[in-house]
Amino acid sequence: MATPDPETDETRATAEDVARHSYGRLVASLARRWGDLTSAEDALADAFERALKAWPQSGLPDQPEAWLLKTAHRRLIDETRQSGVRARAEPDIERLLEDLSRTADHNALPDDRLGLMLACAHPDLDPALHTPLMLQAVLGLDAARIGAAFLVSPAAMGQRLSRGKARLRERGARFEKPGTDQLSTRITPLLNAIYAAYGTGWDEIGASESRVRGLAEEALYLSGVLTELAPDIAEVWGLYALIRHCEARTPARRNRAGGFVPLSDQDPALWCEESIHSAEAALHRALKLAAPGRYALEASIQSVHAERRVTGATNWLAAAALYDGLIRQTPGLGALTARACAYGEAFGAEHALSLLGEISDQATDYQPFWAAQGHWLAQARRGQDAREAYERAMALSTDPAVRTYLSERVQAL
Structure with a gap:
C-alpha cells in the first residue's frame, strides 16, 4: 500500500x-x-x-x-x-x-458574482435555464448533479447548459453589476431562480421535498450571497428570510422512522431556533426597506408558523390575511392552495373546499391540491370523496414517505 x-x-x-x-x-x-x-x-x-x-x-x-x-x-x-x-x-x-x-x-x-448571477438570469434565455446555469456557473455543480435535481439526463442537461452559454455569448451578455436602477428591475428573475433551486411547496399538506432537498443548501448559500451583494433591495432579504424559515423546520419533517410529518403535526421544539432568529432579522430588514413584495410576504407567512414555537398555536387569521396579500401580487397555484388551507383552519372545512373548488380546473396534476382536497373533505366527513382525492394525491407523489402518509390518512377514514 x-x-x-x-x-x-x-x-x-x-x-x-x-x-x-x-x-x-x-x-x-x-x-x-x-x-x-x-x-x-x-x-x-x-x-x-x-x-x-x-x-x-x-x-x-x-x-x-x-x-x-x-x-x-x-x-x-x-x-x-x-x-x-x-x-x-x-x-x-x-x-x-x-x-x-x-x-x-x-x-x-x-x-463579480452578482453580475454573473444576473447574466445567468438573462431575459433572452429560457427561464427554465436560469437556475441550472446559476448552479453551474456560481457553484460549479456539474451537469449530472444538476440533471438529477431536475429529473433530466446528464447528457440532456449538458446540452441545455451549453446552448444557454452560447446564447449568452451571442447576445453579448455583460457579466458585471448594473447600476442601482437597473438592478432593481432585473433582480426578480434572479430571486425566482434561486427559489426554484430551493423548491416550492415545502409546507403544503402532503407536499414532497425529496426532489429538491439536494439543492437546499446551495440555494440558501446563494440567497445569503445576495444579501451581501445587494443589501439595499428588500426582496433579497425577503427571500433569504423565507429560505431560512423553511430550513429551520428540516429536523422535524421526518420522524425517527423516516416517515413524513406535515407542518401541522411537527414538534416546534425540533425547529432550529438559530435559523428562526436569523430569518426574523432578515425579514425585519426587508420590511424596513420597502413595502412587502412576494418573498417578504411568503417569509411573513412562515414567521406566523414559527410563532407556534413560542405560543403553541398558529394565528390562522393572520396567515389567511397574508395569503390574500400574496395572491394579489402572485396568484400562483401553490399560494392559492395554501390560502384555502389557511381559511379552512380559520373558518372551517367548507371555506377551504369552496376556495379549492375555485382552482380545481387549474390543479389537475398538482399533488398538493389533491392532498389538501382529501384533508378538507375528510374534515367535512365526506369519506368517499376524501378517499378519491387522497388516492389522486398518492398517484402524483414522488416521495414514498408522502405516499405512505397519505395511505394512512385513507385508512383512518
Whole structure:
C-alpha cells in the first residue's frame, strides 16, 4: 500500500477549499473580463488542474485564489494569441497581469458574482435555464448533479447548459453589476431562480421535498450571497428570510422512522431556533426597506408558523390575511392552495373546499391540491370523496414517505 503524501493531501485540501468558497467569484471575474462563460469555466478548471501538479512541488502560494485567477487568465491569453485573434493589444494584456499581481499582494479579489448571477438570469434565455446555469456557473455543480435535481439526463442537461452559454455569448451578455436602477428591475428573475433551486411547496399538506432537498443548501448559500451583494433591495432579504424559515423546520419533517410529518403535526421544539432568529432579522430588514413584495410576504407567512414555537398555536387569521396579500401580487397555484388551507383552519372545512373548488380546473396534476382536497373533505366527513382525492394525491407523489402518509390518512377514514 502506498504511503499517503502529506503535501499532496494538503494541496488537494487547499484546492478543494478554494473551489468550495471561491469558485463563483473566480468564474465571475474571468467571465467579466473575457465575456465568455464557457471559456472562463474551462480556464479555471485548467488552473485547478495545474495547481494540483504545481503546488506540491513549489509549495502553496500565499494567495491561492489570486494564483488560480492569474493562471486562468494566462491560459485565456495564450488561447487568444494562438487563435490569431487579438482581443487586447499586448500592452493591455501586460497591464491586466500587473493588476492581477497587485490584487494578489492586497488579497482583495473583486466579487463579480452578482453580475454573473444576473447574466445567468438573462431575459433572452429560457427561464427554465436560469437556475441550472446559476448552479453551474456560481457553484460549479456539474451537469449530472444538476440533471438529477431536475429529473433530466446528464447528457440532456449538458446540452441545455451549453446552448444557454452560447446564447449568452451571442447576445453579448455583460457579466458585471448594473447600476442601482437597473438592478432593481432585473433582480426578480434572479430571486425566482434561486427559489426554484430551493423548491416550492415545502409546507403544503402532503407536499414532497425529496426532489429538491439536494439543492437546499446551495440555494440558501446563494440567497445569503445576495444579501451581501445587494443589501439595499428588500426582496433579497425577503427571500433569504423565507429560505431560512423553511430550513429551520428540516429536523422535524421526518420522524425517527423516516416517515413524513406535515407542518401541522411537527414538534416546534425540533425547529432550529438559530435559523428562526436569523430569518426574523432578515425579514425585519426587508420590511424596513420597502413595502412587502412576494418573498417578504411568503417569509411573513412562515414567521406566523414559527410563532407556534413560542405560543403553541398558529394565528390562522393572520396567515389567511397574508395569503390574500400574496395572491394579489402572485396568484400562483401553490399560494392559492395554501390560502384555502389557511381559511379552512380559520373558518372551517367548507371555506377551504369552496376556495379549492375555485382552482380545481387549474390543479389537475398538482399533488398538493389533491392532498389538501382529501384533508378538507375528510374534515367535512365526506369519506368517499376524501378517499378519491387522497388516492389522486398518492398517484402524483414522488416521495414514498408522502405516499405512505397519505395511505394512512385513507385508512383512518
